[in-house]
Amino acid sequence: MNSTSPMLQIILTDLDGTLLDHQTYDYSPARPALAKLKEKNIPLVLCTSKTAAEVLPFRAEIENEDPFIVENGGGIYIPNSYFSTIPMETRQIDHFLVISLGKPCSELQEALDRIGDENGWVVESFLQMTASQLAEKSGLSLPQAVRALQREFDLPFRILSQNYSRRQLEEKVQRFGLRFTQGGRFFHLSKDGEKGEAVAQLLELYRINHGGPVLSIGLGDSHNDLSMLREVHVPVIIPNPHSLAPLSDELPAAQRAHAPGPKGWNDVVLSLLVDERMGKEAKLT
Numbered sequence: 001m002n003s004t005s006p007m008l009q010i011i012l013t014d015l016d017g018t019l020l021d022h023q024t025y026d027y028s029p030a031r032p033a034l035a036k037l038k039e040k041n042i043p044l045v046l047c048t049s050k051t052a053a054e055v056l057p058f059r060a061e062i063e064n065e066d067p068f069i070v071e072n073g074g075g076i077y078i079p080n081s082y083f084s085t086i087p088m089e090t091r092q093i094d095h096f097l098v099i100s101l102g103k104p105c106s107e108l109q110e111a112l113d114r115i116g117d118e119n120g121w122v123v124e125s126f127l128q129m130t131a132s133q134l135a136e137k138s139g140l141s142l143p144q145a146v147r148a149l150q151r152e153f154d155l156p157f158r159i160l161s162q163n164y165s166r167r168q169l170e171e172k173v174q175r176f177g178l179r180f181t182q183g184g185r186f187f188h189l190s191k192d193g194e195k196g197e198a199v200a201q202l203l204e205l206y207r208i209n210h211g212g213p214v215l216s217i218g219l220g221d222s223h224n225d226l227s228m229l230r231e232v233h234v235p236v237i238i239p240n241p242h243s244l245a246p247l248s249d250e251l252p253a254a255q256r257a258h259a260p261g262p263k264g265w266n267d268v269v270l271s272l273l274v275d276e277r278m279g280k281e282a283k284l285t
């Protein structure tokens with residue numbers, strides 16, 4: 001802990017459509033950059049809407065040992081002994097200290113039940129489905145469905161009644177102080193939080209524990225990455241031709257990868273790692 005500590009670079013990345021191909025989930029074009037990060041001991045923080053159970057197999061596959069952020073900022077997973085100081089409340093889950101920012105699914109379910117009862121809507125959430133039911137409804141494989149059901153802070157649900165509108169639903173959810181988003185197949189209920197809040201807390205932990213300047217680089221492809229990209233020194237947009245809401249309009253100063261998915265990710269990460277000027281130009285905190 002002194003002012004002569006070297007600058008610590010940290011990469012924070014979204015997964016789907018960013019480090020992973022939007023359609024095939026392949027990451028292999030990013031292998032050269034992933035190897036370079038390992039060689040230089042640069043932390044790589046996975047920051048995703050996926051659950052911890054979904055992230056863990058991929059994290060093992062790329063031999064990643066850094067903290068990660070799950071369920072759109074609902075939880076921060078920090079390997080035991082990774083930081084010497086964590087001045088926030090944590091709980092132990094397996095080999096991780098977990099900072100919870102989201103509302104537990106059991107509380108989200110109570111709110112969802114009340115919303116259904118008050119409006120005469122029949123609702124069905126992930127908590128009420130078996131893995132085989134989810135696999136059948138979503139096209140996930142059975143093991144993928146098992147992992148997708150292990151949620152803590154984000155509750156996917158459907159309304160089986162016809163007598164509702166998206167707008168009504170959004171209003172009702174907001175009255176409970178909760179957030180409503182629409183995914184590909186399901187609605188999602190969560191506490192009104194985003195990836196950015198979790199990123200800010202994790203970067204603070206790196207600053208406290210590193211004791212020297214920290215330079216954060218963030219990569220994302222879609223709207224739910226916006227708050228993360230606003231928290232980092234160097235935001236990078238990975239273009240996604242499938243995205244309905246391009247990020248470039250919202251972050252005019254961000255760098256833009258030249259290719260979608262892992263190919264663009266690889267090129268831009270390699271270019272940033274060799275850019276010596278970057279640390280001098282960025283305003284470090």
Ligand SMILES: [Mg+2]
Pocket residue numbers: 014015016017018220221222
């Ligand atoms: Mg994405």
